[in-house]
Amino acid sequence: MENTLDNVFDTMGIETESLKETTTKLEKSAEEVGLTVHYDPEKDTNHKIFYGLTDNDREQAVIESIVPKIYRDSAFDVEKIKNNLRAEYKALNKLYSVYNFNEYIQTCNGILSAIRMKKLPTRSYIIGAPNGFGKTSFVSECLITLRKHNFRVAPYITLSELSTLRIEEERRMMNPFFKQQEENNTYNKNEGTIVYSYNGNKGYVKTPQVVIGCYSYSEYINADCLFVALTNRNSKEVESFMLKQLLNIRAIKGLPTIVTMMESLDIYTRDPNLKYLVWDEILAYTENEICYDRLYHVSTYKFKNIGGKINNKGVNVENDTGIVGA
Numbered sequence: 001m002e003n004t005l006d007n008v009f010d011t012m013g014i015e016t017e018s019l020k021e022t023t024t025k026l027e028k029s030a031e032e033v034g035l036t037v038h039y040d041p042e043k044d045t046n047h048k049i050f051y052g053l054t055d056n057d058r059e060q061a062v063i064e065s066i067v068p069k070i071y072r073d074s075a076f077d078v079e080k081i082k083n084n085l086r087a088e089y090k091a092l093n094k095l096y097s098v099y100n101f102n103e104y105i106q107t108c109n110g111i112l113s114a115i116r117m118k119k120l121p122t123r124s125y126i127i128g129a130p131n132g133f134g135k136t137s138f139v140s141e142c143l144i145t146l147r148k149h150n151f152r153v154a155p156y157i158t159l160s161e162l163s164t165l166r167i168e169e170e171r172r173m174m175n176p177f178f179k180q181q182e183e184n185n186t187y188n189k190n191e192g193t194i195v196y197s198y199n200g201n202k203g204y205v206k207t208p209q210v211v212i213g214c215y216s217y218s219e220y221i222n223a224d225c226l227f228v229a230l231t232n233r234n235s236k237e238v239e240s241f242m243l244k245q246l247l248n249i250r251a252i253k254g255l256p257t258i259v260t261m262m263e264s265l266d267i268y269t270r271d272p273n274l275k276y277l278v279w280d281e282i283l284a285y286t287e288n289e290i291c292y293d294r295l296y297h298v299s300t301y302k303f304k305n306i307g308g309k310i311n312n313k314g315v316n317v318e319n320d321t322g323i324v325g326a
Helices: 002-012 019-031 055-063 078-091 101-116 135-148 159-184 217-221 233-252 272-282
Strands: 016-018 048-050 096-099 123-128 226-229 257-261 291-299 301-304
Touching (some): 101 123, 101 291, 217 233, 272 291
Parallel strands (some): 123 257, 226 257
16 A cells, blocks of 8 residues: 555655655754754654645645745745855855855754644744845745644734734723723713814725734734744834733743844844843843743844955855855
8 A cells, every 4th residue: 555655646746755764854954953853653653754745735825814825835945045145146246245054044944844743943033034045935834834734823924013913902902991981971961071073074084994914913922833023123112022022922821933034133132222121031042942932043144245355264155155154
């Protein structure tokens, strides 16, 4: 029976390998970033595993609005990222070098490997990389895989949007209280109460709507592994405080949070108020496992070469990508 299934998969172009071979690969990737996952052959009678996501897995994630249709076929592909770097490195005449690339790739692959093995990360992360380094593809593949394994999943969201969603949720919860206040303040002829109102312009009046998606704030804070994004320095205050609250809530539930960013962490930590009130409280300084209220920081970045020349004496630099330590 097993050989028959293998032949069918081969005909369809689907690769199969032994479960032990597959799990060994995944364990190695996960353990490189401190995620401990182990395969026990005595507890699993299966001998083959399908490695990867099916078209149905991807389509269903789109149907459930977990990922946008445009990211249906996303995959975290290191070679595609390097191809992007090669094109940019050549176009900019080797203007920049890329640092901490390998650590970034290992972290993303480690998280993905754990999720593929139906394991959640054992800590929360903040992962930084410029545009073109595959952050959205990484998150999309993680979300589709989490859904495939029946975890509670919510879409990738910015912290600004999540803050707005939280405010709307609080407003909804307070509506009965506000309604009672309005009823108490209506015109009462006997008591002589007068209520002033402003009707605005005549004709069509548009009521502002908050359009963020079909997932509730509760679904976000209770997702088994939540992916959120910091946007830019203009939103650093509201997003920082939202992030701190989010981590505190999810740590109580024992749930990991993965934060992505495209700018330097210095934008946040150089602000003395934000550093003291938020970031000193949420950054992890060790790689301890079972740590969900603090973020372990991993970041790759581009740095301009002085005078247009690579200034990395004694360090291996990939000639066509500018990756330092490749």
